[in-house]
Amino acid sequence: MKVGVIQFPGSNCDRDVYHGIELAGGNPEYIWWSKKDLSYLDAVVIPGGFSYGDYLRAGAIASITPIIDGIKSLAKEEKPVLGICNGAQILAEVGLVPGIFTVNENPKFNCEWVDLNVRTNRTPFTKYFKKNESIKMPVAHAEGRYFIDEQGMDLLNDQDQIVLQFNDKNPNGSLFGITGVCDESGLVCAVMPHPERASEDILGSSDGLNFFKGILK
Incomplete structure (x- = not known):
């Protein structure tokens, strides 16, 4: 399965994502920001x-x-699209997922391991988890606080679009501790925690590897 790993000037987790996809058994390919035709890909990760x-x-x-x-175009073709951290911010910026990721409540860069609740397993990326399963992955961001208006929040709940929430500690002040959302289809997903940094036990957790395994299945 061919999975594109999107590169922008300033991307710094691209090699980690590439490695995570390889570990899951996929065939990753770096894709530069200037490319328009992605139709030959089966999925992309930002x-x-x-x-x-x-x-x-x-x-x-x-x-x-x-x-x-x-x-x-890939999203319209119903191919999986995953945005991680800055990738999540980009997906929100272009309207492929609802809401925004803005400056942390404490406006400083936050880097730590967090416990997370998997709110839905209907996405390709969370299909290998049980609903409400607790998992462990790190966060590393200064603009990761999720926000959406009241009407949007109602839709998130009604349409099962909340993917991840912080367990107990809410390190960036996100609304209701939300730190991962998807579109209505579940095929476009934006998460602030880093699954690629939790893809092997030696790193502290391998929970994140399921995100990449899910893309391939």
Whole structure:
């Protein structure tokens, strides 16, 4: 299965994602931001980092690059699209997932391991987890606080679009501890925690590997 790993100037988790996809048994390929035709791919992952230095706001400049049209086309073709950290910010910026990821409540870069609740397993990325299963992955962001208006929140609950929530500790002040959401189909998913950094036990957890295994199945 061919999985594109999108690269922007400032991406820094692309090699980790590439490795995670390989561990899961996939065939990853780096894709530069200027490419438009992604139709030959089976899925894409937008990795974390600081695309274009997070100028203006995280994901803002990346959201107007040529590759976004290709990513939107893949979503229309019902192929899996996963955005991690900066990738999640980009997916929210272009409207492929609801809500926004904005500056942390405590406006500092936050990097730590967190316990998470898997709110839904209807997405390809969470299908190998039980609903409400507790998993462990790290976060590393300064603009990861999730927010959506009241009407949007009602839709998230009604349509089972909340993917991950913080367990107990809410390190960035996200609304209701939400740190991962998906579109209505469940095929486009944006998560702030880093599954690629939790893809092997030697790293502290292998829970994140299921995100990549799910893409391939």
